[in-house]
Amino acid sequence: MKLVLWILLFFLWSHEGTCGDGVLFTKHPANQTVSQGNAARLGCAVQGVTEPDIVWMKDGEKLFSTDQMFITLGEQHWETYHSVKSVQQQDAGQYWCEVEFHGLTFSSERAWITVEGVPHFVQEPQDVATFPNVPFNLTCVAVGPPEPVEVLWWVGGVQEGEAGPSPSVLHVKGVNNSVKFYCEAKNTRGISVSRTGTVHIKVLPAAPVGLQVQKMVDNNVTLSWRPGFTGHSELSTCILQLSRRAVRRWELPQQEVLVPPHLQVLSGLRSHSNYSFRVSCVNEVGASPFSPWLHFQTPESVKYVPSTAAELAVSSPLLAAPLHVELSVFSPAFKPPGPESSVSFTAARSFNRTCAELHESTLDSLGINADLKNKLQDVLIPERLLTLGHMLGKVNGSDPLVSQ
CATH class of the missing domain: 2.60.40.10 (Immunoglobulins)
Known part of the structure; x- marks a missing residue:
């Protein structure tokens, strides 16, 4: 056992400074303590390589230098230096040089640069x-x-x-x-x-800003806003208040949402209605003032067709089934395309053939909103232009079923 140990020690002593077959570091970088702002220089030399492919490392990372120079010390013997002109605290660390030989990487001894200066x-x-x-x-x-x-x-x-x-x-x-x-x-x-x-x-947050309607799809509306000054405390929730304006203002139940994100999707709103919303946000101290109201109107829930001819279905107490009328100028009144188009409305009164005087129904008597009324101006067919066809039967023993 002692003989094996002595052989191992002799081998290590005889190969001290050797990296491998014929590769030998003849100079290693040395520890340096440098005052901040002064220059530092580390040297490294290796023997047994044909080309000077020596790389400097710092704290495990490769150092890239555009001005690295190699000095020839002899055949296959090269020396190089790493220099810092004005040492700063970030230059402090552990340095060494490496060389590749036959696919293997060999390293020199490691040295420290210690930078002295103000704390x-x-x-x-x-x-x-x-x-x-x-x-x-x-x-x-x-x-x-x-x-x-x-x-x-x-x-x-x-x-x-x-x-x-x-x-x-x-x-x-x-x-x-x-x-x-x-x-x-x-x-x-x-x-x-x-x-x-x-x-x-920490204080109360400021009112949210930048309220806007991001998009409206059917009766679903996406609302968004931006937080104001947070009061030096993270916002946790925001409170949304929504109201609908009809003959009078209807205050809807308020909603509390987690933030971020600062947006909310409202579902199930009434079509072609006027709404308003405002927001208040909450931090550890409490709730901010409410933002100013933002007003918006939901779209009409009218189905559309892409063609220039459409069918108007009219329901009336007089008719057991809708009266279908072909229209040839439907497109100008209803612009956006859709899978199919029909408009249904209920007549304000019924009539029968025994009535001595027929009072014609008007758009004002249909009970529809002004927007839809304007669109129906071009497609309404007056009652006096409708004629009854042959008798189809009777409803409740009296009212006849009619067709155009």
Whole structure:
């Protein structure tokens, strides 16, 4: 056993600095401690490769350099350097060089660049949103080298206590108003100042803005809005109020929806009706004021046909079945195409052939809205132009069934 161990130790000693068959690192990068702003230079040399294919690595990532140079030290013997003209904290780390040979990758020894300078922050104080007079903590962490690093707090332009070691946690008993704060970190190289944070007091949110109707399909309407000022507190829900305007305003049950997203689909609305909606949003403090009302009108639920001829179905107490009339100028009155088209309305009164004087029904007597009335002007057939055909039978022993 001892003999095997001695043979192994002799092998390792005789191949010290060797990467493989004929590949040998003759120079390795060395540890360096550099003051911030000064230059740093790492060297690496390898023997036994035909072409100078030496790559520099930092913390496991390949370094790409457009000005990397190779120096010939001899046959199949190359040297290269990695240089940093002005070292900053981000240049600190572990470095080494690599070379590929016959499909294998060989690495040099590893070295550290340590950057000395004023402290740099690992964790800077962040903005805080809180209720009035509620305690909270602020955290600041800064490091060197050189160490040690001390931290001093400033709140509202006033120094809070004395400097203490990093990391530092400042306990604030509570504030009534918004206030600014930051921390200072100091070592033998100088002082660094953190970002300035703000303590925000949570308040009610502002009213939502940008209310709009995104789309209307049949009797389904998609409404959207944008949140206003959140009051330094995340919005949880929004409240929708909807009303329908007819002879009088009907207030419909309000809806509460989770946000985001800031939109809602309303289903089952009445066709060709006037609606209004407004929104209020809620955070931890409470509900915002309502937005101004947004007014919109739902479309008519009229079916359409693509052709220029259509059939008008008229139902009347006089008729047991609808009276079908062919129309040749239907398209101008109803523009959008659809799978089929028919318009049904109920006559205001019935008539029979024994009546001495026939009072003609008018559009005003049909009980339809003004929009549809205008569209029917061109397609209405007056009663006086309809003639009764042959007797088809009787309903309840009296009213006849008629056809055109």
